[in-house]
Amino acid sequence: MAAGAVLFWIIVWQLGSMALGSPLLLPSPVAVLLRLGELLPQAVFWERIGFSLARIAGGFALGALLGTLGALAAARWRVVEGLIAPLISLAKSVPVASITVLALIWLRAANLAVLVVLLVVLPIVYENTLAGLRATDRSLDEMAALFRIPAPRRLRYLVMPRLFPYLSAALGAGMGMAWKAGVAAEVIGIPNGSLGEAIYDAKVYFDTTELFAVTLAVVAVSAASTALVRAALHAVEPIACGAAGHAPALERVDAGAPASADDAQASPQTAAATSPAAGTAAAPLALDGIEKSFAGHRVLRDVSLAARPGEALCLMAPSGAGKTTLMRIVAGLEHADAGSLVMGDACDREPLPAVSMAFQDDRLADQASALANARLPLTPGTAAWDAAPELLRELGLGERLLSPASTCSGGERRRIALARALLAPHGILLLDEPFTGLDATARERAAMLVRSRERNRIVIIATHDRVDAELLGARVIHLVAGERGLSCQPD
Numbered sequence: 001m002a003a004g005a006v007l008f009w010i011i012v013w014q015l016g017s018m019a020l021g022s023p024l025l026l027p028s029p030v031a032v033l034l035r036l037g038e039l040l041p042q043a044v045f046w047e048r049i050g051f052s053l054a055r056i057a058g059g060f061a062l063g064a065l066l067g068t069l070g071a072l073a074a075a076r077w078r079v080v081e082g083l084i085a086p087l088i089s090l091a092k093s094v095p096v097a098s099i100t101v102l103a104l105i106w107l108r109a110a111n112l113a114v115l116v117v118l119l120v121v122l123p124i125v126y127e128n129t130l131a132g133l134r135a136t137d138r139s140l141d142e143m144a145a146l147f148r149i150p151a152p153r154r155l156r157y158l159v160m161p162r163l164f165p166y167l168s169a170a171l172g173a174g175m176g177m178a179w180k181a182g183v184a185a186e187v188i189g190i191p192n193g194s195l196g197e198a199i200y201d202a203k204v205y206f207d208t209t210e211l212f213a214v215t216l217a218v219v220a221v222s223a224a225s226t227a228l229v230r231a232a233l234h235a236v237e238p239i240a241c242g243a244a245g246h247a248p249a250l251e252r253v254d255a256g257a258p259a260s261a262d263d264a265q266a267s268p269q270t271a272a273a274t275s276p277a278a279g280t281a282a283a284p285l286a287l288d289g290i291e292k293s294f295a296g297h298r299v300l301r302d303v304s305l306a307a308r309p310g311e312a313l314c315l316m317a318p319s320g321a322g323k324t325t326l327m328r329i330v331a332g333l334e335h336a337d338a339g340s341l342v343m344g345d346a347c348d349r350e351p352l353p354a355v356s357m358a359f360q361d362d363r364l365a366d367q368a369s370a371l372a373n374a375r376l377p378l379t380p381g382t383a384a385w386d387a388a389p390e391l392l393r394e395l396g397l398g399e400r401l402l403s404p405a406s407t408c409s410g411g412e413r414r415r416i417a418l419a420r421a422l423l424a425p426h427g428i429l430l431l432d433e434p435f436t437g438l439d440a441t442a443r444e445r446a447a448m449l450v451r452s453r454e455r456n457r458i459v460i461i462a463t464h465d466r467v468d469a470e471l472l473g474a475r476v477i478h479l480v481a482g483e484r485g486l487s488c489q490p491d
């Protein structure tokens with residue numbers, strides 16, 4: 001299709017040239033191709049291409065680097081964004097010709113394309129990268145904060161997948177613009193041995209055919225550079241984004257325990273023996289008189305409850321009653337309007353308490369594998385790290401260990417999120433409707449695994465289903481609707 005379109009326009013060009021009948025105004029494509037054929041064997045022509053390519057690529061690399069660093073700093077500090085904003089506006093609006101003339105005053109003519117290209121590429125990369133960084137997924141950020149995922153892992157598995165499409169678009173567009181601006185600057189500054197000089201000479205000698213031939217070469221080299229940049233980005237993307245199969249550090253499965261369907265039959269008792277949480281002692285938890293409203297709508301009123309390590313509580317209430325809100329308050333993700341929350345000796349919410357949570361909406365790194373997701377909050381070499389593949393197998397995910405989370409079914413994603421919460425060695429485990437989407441067998445197995453790992457933790461489960469409480473042997477707490485909100489009542 002593309003080749004057909006090109007052929008169509010070459011025919012139009014040929015017909016136009018024949019109609020005009022003046023090679024000075026519009027040489028025919030055949031004449032241009034013949035001239036290009038004469039230029040291509042000449043070493044000096046390739047030296048010109050090399051000269052311009054080196055400077056344009058250099059300016060592009062500098063612009064991309066500074067644009068990315070500037071965007072990272074601007075996303076982190078508003079004051080930096082404010083300081084950079086006028087410079088970016090200036091770089092976008094100042095004509096290439098003005099920059100070129102200034103560059104000629106400041107620099108040697110040979111290197112002026114570097115500065116001009118830098119100033120053209122920098123705002124494109126800066127603005128796109130900043131937009132990518134701002135297109136944050138708050139729920140993933142919240143998950144990362146709760147699990148205390150180390151910054152380099154956050155960047156690779158959670159930020160880069162969002163950022164990469166913006167960065168690719170910017171670099172692809174930036175490379176095309178770099179050639180336009182770089183050659184324009186060379187035509188004005190006429191550095192010796194550049195493609196711009198060849199175009200300038202062709203203009204001076206009214207050699208329109210030569211002008212077209214050199215321009216055609218510029219277009220070809222620009223297209224090849226853009227294709228190269230896109231191919232490099234395509235190759236780098238899975239590694240930069242920690243996609244499944246490209247994160248060996250997080251995905252190493254013990255050689256003695258290959259992923260297989262048979263492994264899914266491993267018993268929960270085995271898991272209990274290797275449970276990372278087995279030695280984790282939690283402090284008691286006490287909520288007293290918790291109140292919470294959203295925009296005047298009271299959700300929780302006078303909610304009080306207490307739990308000791310080793311205890312499981314089951315919050316039962318109808319949909320929309322406030323179970324998630326209460327869990328979020330325990331996790332420190334939401335602030336109560338009134339009341340107190342005590343964990344052992346530590347009062348209240350700052351910093352976030354050592355809590356792990358299976359969120360209602362899973363919150364997985366979609367491109368990463370099931371195993372990488374389960375290990376995101378973990379430290380290599382710990383018991384929890386080593387136990388991750390086994391736990392996933394016991395949850396029936398032996399075949400999916402190295403599959404991207406995005407390709408997993410709803411029930412499989414639920415179990416990955418559950419595994420991540422179970423493995424994180426925190427004293428309080430919050431499970432928000434953890435068995436949604438699981439069939440009866442998977443649900444029973446998951447419940448047994450939770451039970452086998454809860455010994456020294458406080459487990460709070462939100463559910464609509466009494467069976468979940470029975471499977472887990474949990475104490476049932478009803479959130480009961482009152483006149484002015486929801487309060488807590490034992491079973």
Ligand SMILES: Nc1ncnc2c1ncn2[C@@H]1O[C@H](COP(=O)(O)OP(=O)(O)OP(=O)(O)O)[C@@H](O)[C@H]1O
Nearest residue numbers: 294295299317318319320321322323324325326360
């Ligand atoms: N950030 C928020 N802003 C405004 N309203 C909110 C917010 N978070 C929760 N709510 C409201 O608080 C109420 C309780 O929500 P919550 O998610 O805690 O209920 P739930 O019992 O967990 O529901 P479900 O069982 O359907 O998950 C709902 O009416 C919800 O719309």
